[in-house]
Amino acid sequence: VDGRFLVRHVPTEQGIFDLAFCFGGSIHHEKLFFKEAQWITASAPLRPHRFLNDLLLFHAGTLGGLPCRLTRPCLRIRGQGVTSSSFLDPAPAFQQTVTDSVHAESSA
DSSP states (O other), X not given: OTTEEEEEEOTTSTTEEEEEEEETTEEEEEEEEEETTEEEESSOTTOOBSSHHHHXXXXXXXXXXXXXXXXXXXXXXXXXXXXXXXXXXXXXXXXXXXXXXXXXXXXX
């Protein structure tokens, strides 16, 4: 399950989101910031992205400061905290986007 992830808003801090992801059997967290119309991560603040999806695709293709690549988004049940069971039901659309993006880059 390494690389499975979900993004959630941090309600107590404006413009800050939490990227929760699995790595090595544990759940890790990375802060995402939306500042000046750009998305950045705490571990790679010099790599801004215009869209959240671009940031996620970047981390699907390279580590970029994270301990693993992002592989598949997961569904989170509203009102429940992030637990290991949050990562068991991946949403397949992101994986197809990553695959399409890799094919487009390799054919360019």
